[in-house]
Amino acid sequence: MNRVADWARRYGALIRNAWLVDLQYRASIVLWIIWGVTEPTIALGIWWSIAGDGQVGGYARADFARYFFALMLVNQLTIAWDSWYLDRWIREGDLNYRLARPLHPAHEAVAENIAYKARSGGMILVVWLVAALVWPAVRLPLAPGRWTLTALAVLLAAAMRFFISFATGLLAFWTTRATAIMGLHGGVALFLSGRIAPLTLLPPAVAGVAALLWFPYMLAFPVNLLTGAVHGTAAVLHGFAGQLVWLGLWVGAYQLAWTRGLRRYGAVGG
Amino acid sequence: MMFRVPRSAFRVLAALWRLNLAEELQYRANFVASVLGTVFWIGTALLTLALFFRHTTRLGGWDYWEVVVLLGVFNALTGVIEAVLRPGIGRLASEVRNGGLDLVLAKPVDAQGFVSFRRLDVWHLTDVVLGLGLAGYALSRLGRVPGVLQLAAFVVALAAAGIVVYAIWVALMSLAFWFVSVENLSVLFDAVYEGARYPVTAYPGALRFVFVYLLPIAWTTTIPTSALTGRLGPEIAVAAAAVAALAFVLARLLWRAALRRYTGASG
Numbered sequence: 001m002n003r004v005a006d007w008a009r010r011y012g013a014l015i016r017n018a019w020l021v022d023l024q025y026r027a028s029i030v031l032w033i034i035w036g037v038t039e040p041t042i043a044l045g046i047w048w049s050i051a052g053d054g055q056v057g058g059y060a061r062a063d064f065a066r067y068f069f070a071l072m073l074v075n076q077l078t079i080a081w082d083s084w085y086l087d088r089w090i091r092e093g094d095l096n097y098r099l100a101r102p103l104h105p106a107h108e109a110v111a112e113n114i115a116y117k118a119r120s121g122g123m124i125l126v127v128w129l130v131a132a133l134v135w136p137a138v139r140l141p142l143a144p145g146r147w148t149l150t151a152l153a154v155l156l157a158a159a160m161r162f163f164i165s166f167a168t169g170l171l172a173f174w175t176t177r178a179t180a181i182m183g184l185h186g187g188v189a190l191f192l193s194g195r196i197a198p199l200t201l202l203p204p205a206v207a208g209v210a211a212l213l214w215f216p217y218m219l220a221f222p223v224n225l226l227t228g229a230v231h232g233t234a235a236v237l238h239g240f241a242g243q244l245v246w247l248g249l250w251v252g253a254y255q256l257a258w259t260r261g262l263r264r265y266g267a268v269g270g
Numbered sequence: 271m272m273f274r275v276p277r278s279a280f281r282v283l284a285a286l287w288r289l290n291l292a293e294e295l296q297y298r299a300n301f302v303a304s305v306l307g308t309v310f311w312i313g314t315a316l317l318t319l320a321l322f323f324r325h326t327t328r329l330g331g332w333d334y335w336e337v338v339v340l341l342g343v344f345n346a347l348t349g350v351i352e353a354v355l356r357p358g359i360g361r362l363a364s365e366v367r368n369g370g371l372d373l374v375l376a377k378p379v380d381a382q383g384f385v386s387f388r389r390l391d392v393w394h395l396t397d398v399v400l401g402l403g404l405a406g407y408a409l410s411r412l413g414r415v416p417g418v419l420q421l422a423a424f425v426v427a428l429a430a431a432g433i434v435v436y437a438i439w440v441a442l443m444s445l446a447f448w449f450v451s452v453e454n455l456s457v458l459f460d461a462v463y464e465g466a467r468y469p470v471t472a473y474p475g476a477l478r479f480v481f482v483y484l485l486p487i488a489w490t491t492t493i494p495t496s497a498l499t500g501r502l503g504p505e506i507a508v509a510a511a512a513v514a515a516l517a518f519v520l521a522r523l524l525w526r527a528a529l530r531r532y533t534g535a536s537g
Contacts, residue, residue, distance in 0.1 A: 038461040
């Protein structure tokens with residue numbers, strides 16, 4: 001019990017710190033939100049005009065609108081910039097004093113993610129609510145059970161994307177192009193995680209490949225859960241199982257990169 | 271007086287770019303990385319188009335190869351942005367913040383000109399070549415050979431596009447004088463410029479209005495491409511030139527207002 005209280009205290013301090021640092025750069029956060037809104041807006045604009053008055057692969061205009069609004073929110077709540085931070089920490093030596101602290105540097109990164117997502121996710125939610133007031137197409141039916149499941153799926157997706165980003169950032173121990181690798185991952189994820197289109201609109205072979213990888217679980221699954229495209233106990237369980245398996249594998253990748261990389265870093269540093 | 275360009279400006283520019291070239295030639299691996307990066311991003315853009323055209327035969331009234339011509343033009347402009355604008359004026363926001371701009375203002379040259387064209391990341395010019403090559407290939411797949419008049423209109427519209435993009439950067443970076451804490455203003459450009467990847471007719475009315483009149487990115491890709499493929503008559507080049515001139519003057523005025531603010535702030 002005491003240990004739980006200790007960790008709550010530590011995380012409380014870390015999150016408050018991250019929140020206050022962010023608060024100094026309010027305009028910056030607005031920029032990142034605009035960035036997070038434009039990509040789905042452009043994709044929605046194109047699909048909107050393609051769908052016309054008919055349907056594309058079962059999606060009418062209103063379905064696309066709901067899909068991309070959900071995507072906007074889920075993406076903002078699960079996105080992780082840690083590769084870029086780690087790359088800088090390792091290259092410029094900022095990792096050194098973080099290692100000297102009695103707390104693993106990953107906790108600071110997690111706290112930063114929580115503070116950032118609370119703020120930016122909250123703002124996207126406000127954008128969505130305002131849009132829903134004037135635009136019935138983006139309203140979701142009231143379904144608390146579904147929203148609870150979505151919250152759980154978003155949490156798992158956020159954890160997975162955090163470990164993907166963290167583990168890839170750790171490649172900076174070996175190469176100077178770690179952020180470029182993360183960029184390539186983002187390029188592939190554009191298609192396979194559902195950022196450019198719902199996965200059912202991809203050619204079947206590509207969708208088949210996506211289903212074997214972690215991409216759908218980091219974005220498309222929580223989004224489809226929220227819009228109602230994934231329903232039925234079997235499909236929901238399958239989605240959560242996939243999330244758990246891939247989360248486990250990426251945690252393993254992170255642990256491997258961390259222990260191996262730190263040994264190497266120590267050797268270089270002295 | 272506002273637009274007088276002294277001859278010494280070209281000498282300064284030549285000297286700066288010669289130094290950049292010498293510096294960049296030391297890092298030839300960057301050339302390979304840059305080309306690979308471009309090929310990857312052109313690839314994803316083509317796949318995105320292929321995905322859209324799986325479900326439609328026309329995008330905003332344009333057929334597949336017409337949009338690929340546009341993609342080539344987009345990529346050529348991206349090359350200019352990455353080679354000149356981002357490494358030059360793109361650094362302005364952080365210089366306003368940490369006072370590095372003082373060093374620029376102390377130089378006996380036009381500050382806007384110096385800030386804008388001080389760097390040339392020469393490897394990114396391969397994007398221009400690859401982009402124009404893609405546009406040429408798509409044009410041949412369309413089976414359209416542009417006449418002399420069309421080519422001339424395209425060249426004028428493309429130059430105008432470059433000026434419009436430049437004006438957008440100047441206007442955006444001028445905001446740094448008001449919002450000092452913002453270091454990554456260029457993110458805003460990247461976000462909005464994604465919209466120039468597709469013909470402006472493919473968007474719903476509200477977005478189309480924004481892209482033509484408010485953030486005039488339609489003039490950077492849709493218009494030059496239309497001039498090249500003959501979708502619009504060659505007289506559109508005149509309109510493009512006028513828009514470019516207007517954008518340039520507005521950006522220059524904004525820059526001057528911003529700079530007055532900086533002087534006021536530092537004492």
